[in-house]
Amino acid sequence: MGIFIKVLFYVSGFIIFWAMIGYPVSLKLIGKCYKSRKLEKDYNHQPTVTVMVVAHNEEKVILEKLNNILELDYPQDKIEILVASDNSTDQTNNIVKEFIKKHPERKIRLYEVKARKGKTNAQNEAQKTVTTEYLVMTDANSMLDRNAVKELMAAFTSDDIAYVCGRLSIVNREASDVSSAEAGYWDSDLATREIEGRIQTITAGNGALYACRNSEYHDFDHIQCHDAAMPLYYALKGKRAICNHDAVAYEKAGEVIEDEFKRKVRMNRTILMAILPDIRILNVFKYKWFSYFYFGHRTCRYLLWIAHLIVLLSNALLLANSKFYLLTFTGQLLFYLISLIGTVTRTKNKYVSLIYYYTVTIIAQWFGVYNIVTGRAKPFWEKAESTR
Structure with a gap:
């Protein structure tokens, strides 16, 4: 029994260590072996493109978003704008219709989803009306750099590249400790994705800005999101999903922990499925680096929620064995105490805020698991107001 508890302790500890430290460090070392491999671009590649914006009750930002798309540096005769309104009940649809009337010279369409089933369903429905060669998808509250679409298209330099995502830049990182922590997370994750994409393929994208060939679009289940599902889908088909961080989308992170927590809970609505969504991922001989990337990244x-619980409980049962276990248990209690201090005081200390933010992330995973088990996981959500 003692050996079994020790195995639980060390395996859980390894999962936590590898997810947060081991994998990022190992990837940087591996990346140095591929430092000569650069992202290839072809700016002469300017195919027809539809920029799709999925919106549910986005009256606060949809006008700014449409004007932002009009300013994109891309041939007007090769770009279309499609707003997929997911059963909006505010003024979103009227604003879009009025915008279309004011710009008859541009190809702008509104697709109204009659029954609200979430972002992925809206994308599935609207995509069936698209006739352009490529599809660029972006969120209503994400403002694009002028060269964003041009950069995305320039990265499709070979047939094996099926997906390209851009870089999400947080514009309000100094607004609060929450937005600062989220921006720090993105900085770290973007560095990881850049190396993954340069070597072979990324394991996930972001909903702010990404593109795929219209002919290779896949209808995913409504509960899934493209961020996680698309790169995985293409990787298992032997295709590459990469990132071009010169294609930039600007967005506000949640400025209050309540907004960020809700966002993380809905992000984890498929967490149990995502731990190992397809057994084929383990075939390192076929999928090569992708198997390594997916396990680590x-x-x-996705196992942090259960790993933290097991390492704490198993550590408690091992306290009498040696001073080492007393030290590790004390360290864990101190970690959670610091997080509690961050909760109560909302201090601006960056180290306390970081620990607090990390703990909130783990709790959000637990809520995600709970929603899945109880059947409460839904494909749609209410937007965070502090990100608008």
Whole structure:
């Protein structure tokens, strides 16, 4: 029994260590072996493109978003704008219709989803009306750099590249400790994705800005999101999903922990499925680096919720064995105490805020698991107001 508890302790501890420290460090070392491999671009590649914006009750930002798309540096005769309104009940649809009337010279369409089933369903429905060669998808509250679409298209330099995502830049990182922590997380994750994409393929994208060939679009289940599902889908088909961080989308992070917590809970609505969504991922001989990437970047992170619980409980049962276990248990208690202090005081200390933010992330995973088990996981959500 003692050996079994020790195995639980060390395996859980390894998962936490590998997810947060081991994998990022190992990837940097591996990346140095591929430092000569650069992202290839072809700016002469300017195919027809539809920029799709999925919106549910986005009256606060939809006008700014449409004007932002009009300012994109891309041939007007090769770009279309499609707003997929997911059963909006505010003024979103009227604003879009009025905008279309004011710009008859541009190809702008509104697709109204009659029954609200979430973002992925809206994308599935609207995509069936698209006739352009490529599809660029972006969120209503994400403002694009002028060269964003041009950069995305320039990265499709070969047939094996099926997906390209851009870089999400947080514009309000100094607004609060929450937005600062989220911006720090993105900085770290973007560095990881850049190396993954340069070597072979990324394990996840972001909803702010990404593109795929219209002919290779896949209808995913409504509960899934493209961020996680698309790169995985293409990777298992032997295709590459990469990132071009010169294609930039600007967005506000949640400025209050309540907004950020809700966002993380809904992000984890498929967490149990995402731990190992397809057994084929383990075939390192076929999928090569992708198997390594997915285990370190996804599987271990999606196991943090249970790993932290097991390492704490098993550590408690091992206290009498040696001073080492007393030290590790004390360290864990101190970690959670610091997080509690951050909760109560909302201090601006960056180290306390970081620990607090990390703990909130783990709790959000637990809520995600709870929603899945109880059947409460839904494909749609209410937007965070502090991100608008």
